[in-house]
Amino acid sequence: MQAAVEDADVLIVGAGPSGAVAAHELARRGFKVVCLEQGDWNLPDDFTGDKPSWELARLKQWHPSPNRRGNDADYPINAENSPLEPLLFNGVGGSSILYSGHWVRALPSDFRVRTLDGVADDWPFTYEDLRPFYDEVTHHIGASGLEGDPSYPDAHTFPLPPLPIGKAGLRAARGMDKLGWHWWPAPNAISSRAFRNRPACQRYGACESGCPAGAKASADLTYWPDAIAAGAVLVTGARVRTLTTNENGLVAGAEYVDRDGRWHHQRAGITILAANGIGTPRILLNSASSAHPDGLANSSGLVGKRLMIHPYASVYGTYDEDLESHLGPAGQSLQSLQFYETDESRGFVRGGKWNLMPTPGPLNRVLWEPGTDWRDGFGSSFHDRLSGTFGRTLEWGITTEDLPEEGNEVVLDPDLTDSDGIPAAKINYRITENNDRLLDFHIARAVEAHEAAGAVSTHVDRVVRDSGWHLLGSARMGEDRTDSVVDQWGRSHDIPNLFVLDGSNFVTSTGVNPTATIMAVALRAARHLADHRSHQVSAS
Amino acid sequence: MLDPTARERLAVLADVLIPGTDAFPSASAAGVPADLIDRVLGFRPDLVPAFERALDLADGLEAEAALDLISGAHIAEFEALSTLVSGAYLQSPQVQQALSYRPAPRQANDDIDTYADLLEVVVDRGFDIHGAELS
Ligand SMILES: Cc1cc2nc3c(=O)[nH]c(=O)nc-3n(C[C@H](O)[C@H](O)[C@H](O)COP(=O)(O)OP(=O)(O)OC[C@H]3O[C@@H](n4cnc5c(N)ncnc54)[C@H](O)[C@@H]3O)c2cc1C
Numbered sequence: 001m002q003a004a005v006e007d008a009d010v011l012i013v014g015a016g017p018s019g020a021v022a023a024h025e026l027a028r029r030g031f032k033v034v035c036l037e038q039g040d041w042n043l044p045d046d047f048t049g050d051k052p053s054w055e056l057a058r059l060k061q062w063h064p065s066p067n068r069r070g071n072d073a074d075y076p077i078n079a080e081n082s083p084l085e086p087l088l089f090n091g092v093g094g095s096s097i098l099y100s101g102h103w104v105r106a107l108p109s110d111f112r113v114r115t116l117d118g119v120a121d122d123w124p125f126t127y128e129d130l131r132p133f134y135d136e137v138t139h140h141i142g143a144s145g146l147e148g149d150p151s152y153p154d155a156h157t158f159p160l161p162p163l164p165i166g167k168a169g170l171r172a173a174r175g176m177d178k179l180g181w182h183w184w185p186a187p188n189a190i191s192s193r194a195f196r197n198r199p200a201c202q203r204y205g206a207c208e209s210g211c212p213a214g215a216k217a218s219a220d221l222t223y224w225p226d227a228i229a230a231g232a233v234l235v236t237g238a239r240v241r242t243l244t245t246n247e248n249g250l251v252a253g254a255e256y257v258d259r260d261g262r263w264h265h266q267r268a269g270i271t272i273l274a275a276n277g278i279g280t281p282r283i284l285l286n287s288a289s290s291a292h293p294d295g296l297a298n299s300s301g302l303v304g305k306r307l308m309i310h311p312y313a314s315v316y317g318t319y320d321e322d323l324e325s326h327l328g329p330a331g332q333s334l335q336s337l338q339f340y341e342t343d344e345s346r347g348f349v350r351g352g353k354w355n356l357m358p359t360p361g362p363l364n365r366v367l368w369e370p371g372t373d374w375r376d377g378f379g380s381s382f383h384d385r386l387s388g389t390f391g392r393t394l395e396w397g398i399t400t401e402d403l404p405e406e407g408n409e410v411v412l413d414p415d416l417t418d419s420d421g422i423p424a425a426k427i428n429y430r431i432t433e434n435n436d437r438l439l440d441f442h443i444a445r446a447v448e449a450h451e452a453a454g455a456v457s458t459h460v461d462r463v464v465r466d467s468g469w470h471l472l473g474s475a476r477m478g479e480d481r482t483d484s485v486v487d488q489w490g491r492s493h494d495i496p497n498l499f500v501l502d503g504s505n506f507v508t509s510t511g512v513n514p515t516a517t518i519m520a521v522a523l524r525a526a527r528h529l530a531d532h533r534s535h536q537v538s539a540s
Numbered sequence: 541m542l543d544p545t546a547r548e549r550l551a552v553l554a555d556v557l558i559p560g561t562d563a564f565p566s567a568s569a570a571g572v573p574a575d576l577i578d579r580v581l582g583f584r585p586d587l588v589p590a591f592e593r594a595l596d597l598a599d600g601l602e603a604e605a606a607l608d609l610i611s612g613a614h615i616a617e618f619e620a621l622s623t624l625v626s627g628a629y630l631q632s633p634q635v636q637q638a639l640s641y642r643p644a645p646r647q648a649n650d651d652i653d654t655y656a657d658l659l660e661v662v663v664d665r666g667f668d669i670h671g672a673e674l675s
């Protein structure tokens with residue numbers, strides 16, 4: 001192992017949205033920040049959304065599952081015991097390279113589910129506490145949206161106007177209007193007009209395989225340039241195996257391997273994990289030693305437990321006219337929170353968020369479903385299927401809140417390793433009974449929404465396997481050290497110079513896409529750390 | 541590069557998978573067994589082995605029987621074959637035109653005016669926000 005290049009005040013593991021926002025805040029407040037990221041930079045031209053290879057490349061080279069992609073920077077995840085495939089990206093910008101950019105705040109009730117609904121736990125802070133940080137991040141990243149959605153207590157603003165909802169959005173909105181249900185032009189982390197270093201969206205619809213225009217607010221474009229300008233050092237191709245500890249029981253830094261197979265140790269006064277809901281518990285569990293036989297920061301036994309993934313249902317409606325539903329962004333054009341809050345008469349608690357999405361790309365309309373008769377989609381059926389659905393199919397996607405269960409977990413796989421021989425993670429995950437009922441209810445309503453909008457047919461994918469894009473809760477925060485891993489500032493109860501700032505720290509999953517919340521929580525914690533620097537324990 | 545026998549076999553299978561209609565060319569009329577298949581194999585080199593196995597499995601069989609066999613017992617091979625044939629077909633400008641497919645880039649024009657009246661109703665209806673008072 002090589003000696004450290006330099007000591008850092010703060011080491012951040014992971015260059016996704018949470019690591020980026022923390023790096024920016026701490027570097028601009030004068031901390032010497034080093035970030036270790038196992039992946040690399042991507043340039044807009046690396047993405048294929050504007051090229052003829054796009055639809056084929058997104059099924060492999062740009063697939064959101066690291067298991068399917070199998071890039072050098074990826075680590076495998078054993079998902080045999082899960083109906084949901086974990087999806088993420090490893091590189092500068094993290095999973096925001098592939099995210100759809102749905103930029104959604106949680107609602108006040110999300111932070112008070114124990115008080116309101118008698119389930120799970122309340123968060124150690126409220127919506128009001130987080131609100132200024134939501135506002136700040138939303139304006140920094142250049143989100144697009146429309147002020148005044150009545151489902152929130154405040155008329156929060158966006159720096160950019162909403163993206164077009166198009167013919168497709170209008171058709172769906174008319175259906176919601178008929179039913180008297182809530183909808184709103186959706187907020188997106190995509191620029192509707194040129195914003196700072198990003199041009200306006202060009203509607204490729206390729207957002208989930210990387211934006212070729214550079215219009216999507218991925219963290220490599222939004223926060224990293226500013227963090228680096230403020231002095232943060234970002235080391236790419238640096239894969240962390242373990243965190244090391246010193247004689248005082250503090251974290252001393254991390255050992256990592258570079259792309260040439262050389263091992264290094266990066267020392268730091270404070271260490272922040274921002275490696276996401278699977279990467280973070282993996283590092284903590286891999287850091288087990290005789291002093292910490294169950295892994296670091298794990299006196300509660302909750303490292304890796306309470307994994308939440310948001311089972312996702314797709315309800316497609318096909319219409320009798322060309323709605324240009326292949327056009328992006330994808331991205332969401334409308335969102336509905338009509339069935340978000342608890343109504344116990346429905347037979348379950350909590351709810352879900354709906355997003356209206358396009359169905360970009362003709363190849364996606366004609367892919368063979370293994371196990372089906374090829375004649376169903378090919379031969380004389382091929383052209384009807386293609387022409388009858390392409391440009392005419394809309395998706396109401398439903399993100400459902402799953403409540404924490406200890407049995408849903410991230411563990412180390414006894415056999416599987418990444419390409420550097422570091423033990424890989426395995427997830428054991430099942431959909432809860434509450435969630436099953438929630439899914440059925442929401443799907444039935446989404447079918448009604450399509451019918452009200454005049455769909456000629458509907459098709460339901462009840463639990464989309466490739467939808468494990470929200471990886472949350474596996475190192476939860478809380479006030480009580482016996483039943484949480486970190487406190488409300490992301491600081492480990494066990495090790496005061498260790499922080500977890502990615503979505504592992506979520507108490508509950510909320511029912512919305514999590515990145516706005518992950519970043520607001522990370523900014524709040526990083527600012528608190530900077531404001532209380534003189535009281536912060538450090539290994540250096 | 542596919543040899544001429546493989547290309548011929550592909551043409552037969554591809555035309556059964558994607559026959560022509562009045563509006564659309566068949567797979568081979570669109571150029572699938574010619575340059576388009578080479579292009580998509582270049583996009584997905586990982587699929588080449590399964591694709592070649594699919595063609596081998598079709599040796600000596602009628603096209604429909606071959607497709608039954610491959611899709612029934614050789615999932616990876618049928619996925620490779622059907623994905624590459626469809627992917628190649630959809631590369632054809634003639635096919636894109638028949639489909640009225642005008643891919644992006646497009647401008648992201650503001651269209652709030654088209655739905656402002658509908659939104660007023662949403663605002664007037666309001667929303668029962670749970671727990672706002674607990675914040
Ligand atoms: C296809 C897809 C669509 C999505 N759509 C949305 C959406 O519309 N809206 C939304 O809110 N969210 C969405 N998400 C989720 C969103 O991307 C994540 O919530 C967000 O990126 C999490 O940020 P993070 O910083 O916590 O983790 P990540 O972005 O996952 O970043 C973690 C980083 O840590 C690095 N890392 C991990 N382990 C190590 C190690 N051992 N050594 C070094 N580096 C390491 C990884 O390489 C990675 O770059 C989507 C995700 C995917 C995959």
Ligand code: SF4
Pocket residue numbers: 049190200201202203204205206207208210211212213214215216328329330331
């Ligand atoms: S639709 Fe917009 S944000 Fe999405 S990939 Fe295209 S240009 Fe980028």
